[in-house]
Amino acid sequence: MGWDTVFSITNILALGGWLLLIFAPRKALTFSAITYIGVGLLCLIYVIGFSGLLAGFLDPGGPSPPLGDYSVTGLQTAMFKNPGGTVIGWTHYLAFDLFIGLWIARDGDAKGFSRIWQAPILLITFMAGPLGLLIWLILREPAARRAQPRVKK
Template structure:
């Protein structure tokens, strides 16, 4: 069952990524991706994977130790749980990038590859997006957030 949960986790996130990459200007995409509930499917998988192992997980995560974490991740359940957690967070980061890209008016041909890069290597895709965002954002953005002008 763990192998199945590992495999299905990615596919539970694909529809949201597909909307952001292939239908970025659709109002439906914006409405769907604006909800943090898009992370629920991989988080349900995460919950199923760790439900019977909460004491072990708590001990591993509350007192981080490389050896203990390596042991946990070396199990199919541990690796699958971390995979589900990573996919959920990556999806939330990607959705934020999508919304920021729309706010900045970034072209879908720029955002699409950035989002795909984020799917594959999220820290690098996110860092590259932050650089693009810093270059394209209005210099007076902080004032606009406060004054709504």
């Protein structure tokens, strides 16, 4: 299986998870499917790909992940010039962004935010993970403060 195929599979898994998160009923089965089929499989693909690149089993003779040079140049040269490294890096983003989206949805439900308010934040998180997370952290703060019991001094 080539890196283009792995790339397609990871995108389909992530998109499926996001569609469930935004449009499906918020039930235990939905959250389990997103967690294990979406995030879990993306993590498994990442671990297999990263380990295979590191060990030289995948793309033998090609660049491998940098172990000592975590500079911009080191990452470009050792990781992201390699198609496998790019796909594995992308899979990392997909897994973490979907996990953050899952947390935002659960947190939003717990704090009483309607899905109409959650949907644009989830879409922003899907497209630009840290931006969506930052927006959510700002919006949730007043609700989080209201939910905390007051401590008497």
